[in-house]
Amino acid sequence: MLDLRQPADQILTACSLSAALEAIGERWSFLILRASFGGIEHFEGYQGALGIARNILASRLAHLVDHDILARHAFPGDRRKVAYRLTPKGLALLPAMVALRQWAEQWEKCVPANPALVDSRDRMPIKRMVVSAHDGRTLTAEDLSWCDLSELGRTGDACQGQAIAAYS
């Protein structure tokens, strides 16, 4: 039994996951972001890579721009030169994208995906993404609990400092 119970009426209001899904919770949006991380920038590039209908692509790109995940870099006078590039907020999705990719490698495809993601410096594969405690121990769902932020504050300065550091 997991220790992650939360009052049911809090699930949608308190959970940031809802906010994430509002921004990117749609199959094409994920694949567009995947292409963006792969260096694709132009409308025609996305269209060719994903085989997505042009009206859907336009709508999804606009949505990602509205959410400040992609930024539109326009060149006046040449509409074909508009580039959609990941913003800092978009680049910050890397851990979530990599975690999903690794999950599918292990559980959906059951083989390492080819090509593999490696560290450019030494060409060694990246580590598996895990949830870690403040001291580096790997945590599973059974190890996690919910804690009210005000309760974190009451457990002492060190703990509060950790909480702030973890979210800053």
Next chain:
Amino acid sequence: MLDLRQPADQILTACSLSAALEAIGERWSFLILRASFGGIEHFEGYQGALGIARNILASRLAHLVDHDILARHAFPGDRRKVAYRLTPKGLALLPAMVALRQWAEQWEKCVPANPALVDSRDRMPIKRMVVSAHDGRTLTAEDLSWCDLSELGRTGDACQGQAIAAYS
């Protein structure tokens, strides 16, 4: 400029992300999983927590069961007692779910979500999820490259061992 370029025609075929999205790439599926991690097991529980239409909930639960992410635990004679519980494959989604939640905390809501996820042992907040090199260095998108698996094999036994360990 990122160093994650990949031939465009490989994006959909080679990327495990597509497989992940086929399994869970839909807003309601994510929220059902979020509720599952929160300990909800019964149809009426999901329905009450998410306010989702019953036919959509039934379809999404069936899809997650088909993909071996949730397992159906039935009690003969009492249909209300059917429980949907996370399988090992479903539990393995924890890092992806936590990474998405943390991203939204920082970039969508701009405040720490309350309640916070903490380590049950010491009530300290969990670490921020990051992509790590084999030696623990934090990597950004700029630090990553693609590497063909056969190339990993050729770079020596140590590297190949790492590759296998990373995906085993």
